[in-house]
Amino acid sequence: MAITGGTLVTISxxxxxxxxxxxxxxxGLIVAVGRNSDQEYAALKTKDTIDASGCIVMPGLVNTHTHLPMVCFRGMADDLPLMEWLTGHIFPAEARFVNKKMVYDGATLAMxxxxxxxxxxxxxxxxxxxxIAEALSAAGMRAIVSQGFADFITPDKPKLEKRMAVAERFVTRWQSYAPMITPAYFCHSPYTCSPAxxxxIKEAAREAGILYLMHLLENKDEIDTILNRYGKKPVRHLLDLGVLDEQTVAVHCNWLTKEDMAxxxxxxxxxxxxxxxxxxLAAGVAPVPEMLKHGIKVGLGTDGSASNNDLDMFREMDTAAKxxxxxxxxxxxxxxxxxxxMATTGGAKVLGMEKFIGSIETGKQADIILVDMNQPHLTPLYNxxxxxxxxxxxxxVKTSIINGKIVMKDRQLRTIDLPTAMENVRVVAADIINQKLC
Ligand SMILES: [Zn+2]
Known part of the structure; x- marks a missing residue:
């Protein structure tokens, strides 16, 4: 397959x-990057050639943090402080509504x-x-899927003592699907997970050679909570527990200090x-320019749809820049x-996938999008x-290609039945409304 005629933004x-x-x-791999007029590539122009005239051709965007099934809670509880939002609305709704079908349906709509x-x-x-991994496999997307942990009873693990066995089975089941599906562990936060x-979980992640993720320093109250509980600030607490290393991804970091950055x-x-x-959530602003000066790898993410309220990385880029x-x-x-x-190669580095994705270069996997620039709000084009x-x-975005396969062309999805995906989530929402949870 060849994509011809567009303006190629490589991010090399x-x-x-x-x-x-x-x-x-x-x-599934990028085998040539050049000009449409280069004769050496003529053989690549088969009947499957995609005409990208008027489009920017660029690497697919990398969303480094989200909770897909939370699309079911989109707009359910807004304009609230973090803790009131979490403990008064999100956690109770999750306890009553999160089951395997809801997760699959929510994940499919999110994808x-x-x-x-x-x-x-x-x-x-x-x-x-x-x-989520099953929905991912059907949709043909690429992802790190992280099994969540917290010290309360979670919807998928009614017995705390069995959760490690469940997590290990999850990793064993999906580990051979990398780099399309890569399992990981996700500890919700230092205030919902005990030191033990x-x-x-970090020891298990090290043993399996997988990423370990955690919400950290999302709002200012978290500093006081951890200080009161353990007599030290969150980063010191985690450092003393030995869970911080290059396989750890900390999400948010809105209150990271200069010492923490070091x-x-x-x-x-x-x-x-x-x-x-x-x-x-008025949680804070991460000191990202300072983090970059320190040489810390930073990627962009949307978080779940209950706190954003969409998964549009273009909007997230605009916000991050401003x-x-x-x-x-x-x-x-x-x-x-x-x-x-940050939204392409930066995200790939954060997820440890920079050898495979993040830029358009020969040898990398073909995760490519075409952005239709022939529109009033994108005219003229200087930069x-x-x-x-x-x-x-x-x-x-006009066309999306993942692992060399077209998953959306001319705004038509090829791997997901969109009307069914939306209807399934509306059914969950109707239950939430009936039970007066919003
Ligand atoms: Zn989150």
Whole structure:
């Protein structure tokens, strides 16, 4: 297969942009990157050639943090403080409504939304991750799927003593599907997981050679909670427990101090930045420009749909570029180019997948999107990075290719039945409304 005629934004180390380009794909891999006029690539132009004239051709976006089934709670409880939102609405709704079918249906709708808005890889953390991996397999997306842990009874693990066995079975089942499906462990937070839980899960993650993820320093109250409970601040607490290393992804980090950043940089801890969710919950603003100066790997994420309330990485890029300018009163920080890298190669590095995805280069897996630039809000075009970050929207994505397979063409999904996916989630929502949970 070849994609011809578009403006290619490679996000390679040289950040090459190629006009009237050609990208060749074979067996799921990118086998050629050049100009449409290059004769050496003529054989790649088969009947499956995609005409990308008028489009930007770019790597698929990488969403480093989300909870897919939470699409079922989208708009259910808004405009509330984090703890009231979590303990008064989200946790009770999860206790009553989260089951394997709800997780599968929610994940399927979320994947439809992501494919339609240009995301090709994501990192999820929730319960019943088996069901998410199954939905993922059907949708043909690429993801890290992380089995969630917390010290309360979770919907998928009614008996606490059995949770490790369940998690290990999950990892064993999916480990051979990498790099399309990669299992991981997700401890909800230092305030919902005891030191023993944090340490035991980290040890199991190290043994399995998988990522270990956690919400960390989301809001200011978390610092006081951990300080009161353990006599130290969250990063010191985790450092003393020995759970921080280069296989740890800390999500949010809105209250990371300079000392914490030195620890992260030293140990190689990676960060997922979720600005819209943190803005909506008034949780804080992560010091991302400082993290980047420290050499910390930072990727972009949306978080779940209950706190965002969508999974559109184009909107997230726009927000990420602007929020740091206004909080620092410096319009030069977090340029469009920096943010676009964060949403592609940056995310791939955070998830440990940079060898496979994140840029359009020969040898990488073919995760590619076409953005239709022939639209009023994208005209004229001076700078691709500015246009993609500040003016484009998820709905401008025309075609999505994952692992060399077309999963959406001309806005039509090929792996998900969208009307059914939406109806299944409306059924869950009707139950929530009937039980007066919103
Ligand atoms: Zn989250």
């Amino acid at each position: 180390a040289k950040m090459e942009i190629i006009e009237d380009s050609l990208v060749g794909i074979k067996d 439809a939304e992501m494919i339609l808005s240009g995301t090709t890889t994501f990192c999820d953390g929730y319960f019943f991750e088996d069901a 839980t944090l340490v035991n 620890v992260f940089a030293d140990l190689g801890v990676r960060v997922s930045h979720n600005p819209e969710s943190s803005m909506k 929020i740091h300018k206004v909080t620092s009163l410096d319009p030069t920080v977090m340029s469009a180019e920096t943010v676009l890298k 691709c990075y500015s246009q993609l970050v500040y003016a484009a929207r998820g709905a401008d």
